[in-house]
Amino acid sequence: MNFNHRQTAHCESGAIANLLTHHGLELSEPLAFGLGQGLFFGYFPFIRLNHLPLIAYREMAGAILKAVVRAVGARLEVQKFRDPDQAMAALDRLLEREIPVGLQAGIYWLPYIPRAFRFHFNAHNLIVYGRRGDEYLISDPVMPWPTTCARADLLRARFAQGALAPEGKMYHISALEQVPSLAPPARTAIKKTAARLLNPVPLFGVKGIRFLAKRLQKWPKKMPPEQVKLHLSQVIRMQEEIGTGGGGFRFLYAAFLQECGGLCADPRLTEYSLKMTAAGDRWRDFATMAARFCKDRTREDDSFPRMADTLRDCAAMEEQLFRELLAL
Amino acid sequence: MKISEVPNDTGITEGGREIRYAVDESGLYSPVGSTGWEPVNIANSLAWEKIRQEVAATVTAIESGRLSPLAYYMALNQMDSALLAGYAGISRWRVRLHLKPFFFRRLNSKALARYADLFNINPDDLRRGKLFPPSYPPIITEPSR
Numbered sequence: 001m002n003f004n005h006r007q008t009a010h011c012e013s014g015a016i017a018n019l020l021t022h023h024g025l026e027l028s029e030p031l032a033f034g035l036g037q038g039l040f041f042g043y044f045p046f047i048r049l050n051h052l053p054l055i056a057y058r059e060m061a062g063a064i065l066k067a068v069v070r071a072v073g074a075r076l077e078v079q080k081f082r083d084p085d086q087a088m089a090a091l092d093r094l095l096e097r098e099i100p101v102g103l104q105a106g107i108y109w110l111p112y113i114p115r116a117f118r119f120h121f122n123a124h125n126l127i128v129y130g131r132r133g134d135e136y137l138i139s140d141p142v143m144p145w146p147t148t149c150a151r152a153d154l155l156r157a158r159f160a161q162g163a164l165a166p167e168g169k170m171y172h173i174s175a176l177e178q179v180p181s182l183a184p185p186a187r188t189a190i191k192k193t194a195a196r197l198l199n200p201v202p203l204f205g206v207k208g209i210r211f212l213a214k215r216l217q218k219w220p221k222k223m224p225p226e227q228v229k230l231h232l233s234q235v236i237r238m239q240e241e242i243g244t245g246g247g248g249f250r251f252l253y254a255a256f257l258q259e260c261g262g263l264c265a266d267p268r269l270t271e272y273s274l275k276m277t278a279a280g281d282r283w284r285d286f287a288t289m290a291a292r293f294c295k296d297r298t299r300e301d302d303s304f305p306r307m308a309d310t311l312r313d314c315a316a317m318e319e320q321l322f323r324e325l326l327a328l
Numbered sequence: 329m330k331i332s333e334v335p336n337d338t339g340i341t342e343g344g345r346e347i348r349y350a351v352d353e354s355g356l357y358s359p360v361g362s363t364g365w366e367p368v369n370i371a372n373s374l375a376w377e378k379i380r381q382e383v384a385a386t387v388t389a390i391e392s393g394r395l396s397p398l399a400y401y402m403a404l405n406q407m408d409s410a411l412l413a414g415y416a417g418i419s420r421w422r423v424r425l426h427l428k429p430f431f432f433r434r435l436n437s438k439a440l441a442r443y444a445d446l447f448n449i450n451p452d453d454l455r456r457g458k459l460f461p462p463s464y465p466p467i468i469t470e471p472s473r
Contacts, residue, residue: 007361237368295370
């Protein structure tokens, strides 16, 4: 089977964009991310990953897939398995029918991933497009080129344990009835995303960013310096690691808004794209300063109140933008 | 972010490239390859340093007879007893017992084989308490300026 590998910033939006493109619906990654309503913010101090708080810059794993296929009029068949052998047999059957298959996988067990990224993170997405004996041909959206993975390793990754366990989850496009225009679903997706980020729950969206700012400012008083550094590094890594495009998906969303400007023939969206870019740049300012604290290389005017204010800037910029998007 | 501002601070990607979205002079977005960004390298190396410390503390505990060799491979693979229990298919309370030298010495060969298989080592080496070194990522060096 011929499969066009295309490297993307984020695994889930990349996997679904590449699968749909294979089935004849040319879709960019930003469009998939935006239609998938991927943009998000959430700060959950009571959910711990390696004893550090969970901070999410995008929607829950699997949400993008579902929202994209609904928006473009495709059908996604999703299966989960109890039995590893059945899971591999089902994958083989689809490959024999020349159908590329998306998998959810634990990144820790994938040998081709650079070692420094191998933590127990179970919501990675990749595409299998063929098989040579015990070697599977893999198009992993975050890798520069197609790669291969031995059956034993793939099996372990598909049945990774712990939080967000994939349980052998696999998916493929089973039908595609293209909607006449992507403009109406794009508008709907933008409004839904804006509404969600403006919600009144203190942990999510704009309020979540302010909540993080408030808590972060108190960290130096609440815990020893080593813990503070680990907490800061956690925020940076959740924001930037594994090709989140920088600025915690903000640039990816800005690219989406720009593409929508053309799609909907609405110049306001191009303008909003610029504002989203500005917010992303502010997130980068925050990460840069936080990293200086991690390395004990702080400058004279670096301080926790200033770091918190940078976050509050992000919140203010995004709040204004989302209000405008909601009124679109 | 402008294309000219896309960072190329080689570190954790080991020279591989990841995609970042950036704007060109006319303000148009496109995906651009990047070998990494220094703040992320710093944050990531801090996380690895924490793992190294935990492994080192475990080795000390094993040498003083407080923990079994199983604890070493558990820490090395960034697991806690719950995660190890999930992977080995052995109940959590039994895993906790096996972390103690007293119970580890009496471990049956079936359970031992499950652990050995998971950690990709020889069951006899595991029983004898061989601690193979980690295949850790290289220590991240600062990019030259």
